[in-house]
Amino acid sequence: MAEPGEGRLGLTILGGFLGAGKSTWARHQLHEGQFARHHLIVNEAAGTPVDNLLLGGAARLSVLAGGCACCEGLPALISLLRHVCDENTGAAGRQIDGILLETSGLADPGAIARAIAADPVLARHLRITTTLVLIDALHGLAQLSAEPLARAQAEAADRLILTKAMRAEPGAAGDLLATLRLLNPAADISGAELGLAVALPEPGTARLLAGPERQAPIRPWRLDVGAEGAWVALSTWLSALLAARGEDVVRVKGVVRTPAGRLLLQSVRRVVQPPEILPETELAGPAPEEGVIVLIGRNFDAAMLERSWRLFGPG
Template identity: 30%
Template sequence: MNVELSRHDGDTRIPVIVLTGFLGAGKTTVLRQMLEQPGYADHAVLINEFGAVGIDQQVVTPISPDVVLLDSGCLCCQIRGELKEALVGMLDQRARGVIPRFRGMVIETSGLAEPTPILATMQADPLLSHQLRVARTVTVVDAINGLATSEACLDEERAIWWHQVAAADAILISKGDLDAEAAHRLRLLLQTRLPGVPVMMRVPGQGVPDFDDLAFGQADSGWPEAGAMRDDHVAVDRMGHASIDDASWRAAPVQGPGLPALVQSLVLTAVTPIDWTAFGVWLSALLHVHGRAILRVKGILDIGEPYPILINGVQHQIHAPMHLDAWPGQGRRSTLVLIVVGIDPADLCVSFQRFVHAEAMPMQLDG
């Protein structure tokens, strides 16, 4: 785990929004609306196929076989081959003045793709990580088919869907106007399984939200609150939140009715400062042992400094931790969200309990 702290203040890297979602979820409709909004006029958009977005009537200037300039001012690049090559090509043309100096990028993934490899590509490659930063992963979920896909008989299909939603910094539910009840049940599922992730409804006839303004870690972004204290040490509510007020604690996340048994979320909150070095050791070991079974890690940590530290990661890819300028509505305490598949959350509770006692000593995690 990279424990070097950073801020986005003064960060000159180009922010990237990753737009993902399962087949038929409505990503193309959302992307088309984004292209029409003035806020994205100076963005570059990377897509898999020009025809699918319906940009034929918007093209002003074909810059190359793979890049066109739309009348909105947005650059559209068709990905042929590897994503890295497309990104490097766009950055090179931008630097040489072949294309306008776009200030942001949007990458649309394939409906059967997990976003993690895309995030890893931009993080692991020195050239890309020096010029690009992942600002946000937005997942579009279909209200009509979302619940069925989340419980699909085909393990691969279900796994892709859950990896897409677990990677989200924001979720946009589409087609809710066609089945309001299904949209409500899907929203409840997502809010229960993904605590702290904004879940929004797409309203036909209205533009899509300004995803650039959805600041991760803000007070209104849905950070979970712990329930009533129990046993003088732990609070556990119906969503599986656990609150720790000293080093002696236990917790058991609660499985909601009708939800997939393999995918569970655990929210830990600690009211005393966390040792940053010890936390880095614990998280690195956790990701090393469990790998892809840790779908999502995010948290706001009190490490004994005036302001909190924000961590955010998908599977084994952890973004550079950031300083926040203020504490969110939860107040001054550490909140850690883990979304896991096929792991007993009680084991994670025990592991974290050992970390609380460890004081930066390495720990043995059971595989």
């Protein structure tokens, strides 16, 4: 690891499985003044960016959508990182203190770190200061057991942040904490609730993680639900979908126009988060595409989702 005095720009990698709370955590850090002079890069595997809507406090923000930054989106990430480094070492001198990369929930931070180290330009201009990985206490044990990616994310971390522990089943958060300490004993572990630092639960019993079964890959799907008048039908459709296929739905997010304004809808597995009304003012990054829902999961296809939506959709 490079020393700070070497003059290279610091890069913080923020990772975690789908729905772990990365954008919520980053938004709180920006509100508290952390990363105030950082260039924030948000990567979304889906082609419709949503998470940047929560990060209006960023001084500089770039969005990489439509490809995971550790695989198909890696060339775009390398190109953007080179551009940021060039700008920061140009005639105007250093304008930022570092880069915060919020990865897609489908990204392996270790693969990104290896790619940066192998790039001759970035190896001279960047140093990875910390790899932060958020672990969702509601679903963490199941994800670590069933999803090889979730385990790879936890193993790659310098710091693990346990989220949603206050909402987990009694004892589950403590068992997850003990399991993480067994899985990555070198990592520093802390707790957070809605981005705010909280105390860790009492350690429980470490779980022996079963070998993950071979499953269909997790993919994003885009569903056009209409720019206006879709909220009642959408909430009914989503409730029915989660009841019938909740184990296959990993994440749902999107922006819908309602009588109250623009509504940000998000769910993780079968847990639908309280909808958030977005301000009508311009937000950081690309403007939201209203009336488009991104569903991330497995064992779906676009035609089936369209047929299902037409049964509930308005008109």
